[in-house]
Amino acid sequence: MTGKSHGPSLKAKPIDLKHCQVCMGKAVVMGVFHELPCTACHASGWVSADTGEALPPEVLVTQLGLLLNIYQQRLIANSQALSKAWGAERNYQDGNRLGAGGTNYTGD
Numbered sequence: 001m002t003g004k005s006h007g008p009s010l011k012a013k014p015i016d017l018k019h020c021q022v023c024m025g026k027a028v029v030m031g032v033f034h035e036l037p038c039t040a041c042h043a044s045g046w047v048s049a050d051t052g053e054a055l056p057p058e059v060l061v062t063q064l065g066l067l068l069n070i071y072q073q074r075l076i077a078n079s080q081a082l083s084k085a086w087g088a089e090r091n092y093q094d095g096n097r098l099g100a101g102g103t104n105y106t107g108d
Contacts, residue, residue: 012062012066013066014063014066014067014070015048015049015050015055015059015063016048016049016050017046017047017048017049017055017063017067018046018047018048018049018052019045019046019047020038020040020041020044020045020046020047020054021040021047021052022038022040022041023038023040023041023045025045025046026038026045027041027043027044027045028043040054041054042054042055042057042060044060044064046060046063046064
């Protein structure tokens with residue numbers, strides 16, 4: 001069996017999104033006296049990058065959740081990469097077990 005040949009996809013895939021051109025991604029437009037929810041993007045600020053049309057709310061919630069997960073994973077990976085010590089600082093942060101009783105030895 002080579003895989004799935006028909007039917008809906010088994011995994012949700014992110015759809016390319018862009019900011020709504022009507023509200024400029026703010027989700028509201030200025031009325032006469034106050035701000036109103038943007039009807040072009042269902043007050044989300046996001047539309048499909050391919051068609052420029054608003055996504056149904058059910059699909060939009062799923063897509064925003066997928067994008068949030070992707071960006072959170074990137075943020076965690078970047079913060080872990082930045083938090084690793086390098087250079088001379090690494091000798092003090094990481095235990096090298098070369099000192100007496102397996103403690104950290106820095107050579108000071």
